[in-house]
Amino acid sequence: MIISTDLLAQVHAHGEGAYPDEGAGFLVGQLEGSTRRVLDVLPVSNERPSEERRNRYLIGPHELLRAENEAARHGLDLIGVFHSHPDHPNRPSETDRQWALPWLSYLITTVEAGEAKESCSWRLNDDRSGFVEEELEKVEKANPAK
Amino acid sequence: MSVLRIPTPLRPYAGGAERINVKAGTVAGALEELVAAHPELKLHLFTEQGELRAFVNVFVNEDNVRDLNGVETSIREDDSLMILPSIAGGADGLQKVDHAALRTNQAFIIGLSIIAYILDAAWLAALVALVMLAGTLLKVPGFGFIYRGLLKPRGWVKPEVLADNPEPHHFAQGFGGVVQGIGYGLLVSGLAAGWALVWLVVALAALNLFGGFCVGCAMYYWLQRLNVPGFVKAPPPGTVPGARPKAG
Numbered sequence: 422m423i424i425s426t427d428l429l430a431q432v433h434a435h436g437e438g439a440y441p442d443e444g445a446g447f448l449v450g451q452l453e454g455s456t457r458r459v460l461d462v463l464p465v466s467n468e469r470p471s472e473e474r475r476n477r478y479l480i481g482p483h484e485l486l487r488a489e490n491e492a493a494r495h496g497l498d499l500i501g502v503f504h505s506h507p508d509h510p511n512r513p514s515e516t517d518r519q520w521a522l523p524w525l526s527y528l529i530t531t532v533e534a535g536e537a538k539e540s541c542s543w544r545l546n547d548d549r550s551g552f553v554e555e556e557l558e559k560v561e562k563a564n565p566a567k
Numbered sequence: 568m569s570v571l572r573i574p575t576p577l578r579p580y581a582g583g584a585e586r587i588n589v590k591a592g593t594v595a596g597a598l599e600e601l602v603a604a605h606p607e608l609k610l611h612l613f614t615e616q617g618e619l620r621a622f623v624n625v626f627v628n629e630d631n632v633r634d635l636n637g638v639e640t641s642i643r644e645d646d647s648l649m650i651l652p653s654i655a656g657g658a659d660g661l662q663k664v665d666h667a668a669l670r671t672n673q674a675f676i677i678g679l680s681i682i683a684y685i686l687d688a689a690w691l692a693a694l695v696a697l698v699m700l701a702g703t704l705l706k707v708p709g710f711g712f713i714y715r716g717l718l719k720p721r722g723w724v725k726p727e728v729l730a731d732n733p734e735p736h737h738f739a740q741g742f743g744g745v746v747q748g749i750g751y752g753l754l755v756s757g758l759a760a761g762w763a764l765v766w767l768v769v770a771l772a773a774l775n776l777f778g779g780f781c782v783g784c785a786m787y788y789w790l791q792r793l794n795v796p797g798f799v800k801a802p803p804p805g806t807v808p809g810a811r812p813k814a815g
Contacts, residue, residue: 443657469657473804477657482624482631486651489575499575502654509658515730516803517656520622522576523611527656549610 422526422542424459425563433537435464436505440535442474447488448501457500460563463488478504501526511541513552521545571648580607594625595638622653664731667724672708673776680769689754692765699744703737729812732800739783743768785809
């Protein structure tokens with residue numbers, strides 16, 4: 422997955438703002454063959470009850486629909502989800518696996534003591550047994566055509 | 568004829584289809600038609616137990632069927648159906664816990680303890696306690712080897728893997744093993760009251776097996792809330808302490 426440093430910084434800022442809770446949002450972009458290019462990020466509210474947000478996130482179905490419609494309005498696709506792991510590695514947990522949708526890219530950022538450290542991107546296996554890490558390429562411009 | 572809209576992440580498993588027409592009169596029937604046409608979707612829509620995955624929401628027009636009659640919600644002609652998932656997850660540190668193995672363990676604890684009582688075989692009650700305590704030390708269900716070696720491979724018992732904390736289950740088994748062991752101790756001392764403790768373990772295991780509530784786990788979580796050292800795991804979010812977590 423290709424993401425610009427600016428958009429990645431927005432993802433990290435959202436995670437830092439949500440800390441010590443988990444922050445989440447959508448990745449919007451386009452497909453380029455087998456690669457995905459992130460062209461925008463859509464932060465959303467974590468809909469878990471406040472006492473559960475420390476290590477869980479929830480985005481309701483209406484937010485997904487809103488994000489899909491927003492992406493379609495700009496001729497783009499909803500290609501992934503980002504969320505933060507406060508003081509926890511940026512690897513998918515068992516809960517991440519059980520709740521994951523196939524096909525989407527899951528960008529996970531570790532936020533330690535309020536500071537975003539590093540992000541990794543993952544995709545769920547077709548048999549739901551686990552995730553495969555996908556290469557995360559950081560570029561200067563989100564859309565090189567512009 | 569109703570239209571069922573498929574969300575973007577599931578379209579690759581539906582031949583790229585954005586929507587299909589369905590004839591069924593219920594949501595369950597519509598999903599059956601969808602899966603019949605695109606079998607690869609079944610794994611992502613349903614658990615191994617055939618229940619709709621927790622993140623799958625089906626809307627009939629503007630209504631989430633979870634707020635109506637679930638998958639038995641009726642569909643009228645020209646209704647618009649939409650599968651609209653929730654997006655969720657988190658770092659919570661839960662692990663894969665096969666509740667089918669736990670249930671097998673509970674069934675054998677119950678069965679063998681009752682047989683012990685019927686036969687007045689205190690040694691059998693002691694054996695059950697030893698297996699429970701050994702399992703606690705090894706951090707596995709004591710009679711789980713029967714599930715792993717026989718029941719699961721033969722397909723007689725299907726796995727039910729849930730995101731859960733294994734530690735409370737270990738504690739519950741250990742607590743039960745200690746109580747059963749004390750019961751045995753009373754029996755060999757000539758006190759029939761020992762059988763009362765054995766029956767207590769049977770009752771608690773039965774509450775877990777048939778009622779889905781683990782008293783020992785609830786005790787673990789209460790101790791965790793009291794910040795007792797060694798009791799560090801909080802209940803899975805949205806789960807009553809001691810109750811079985813929901814499947815994803």
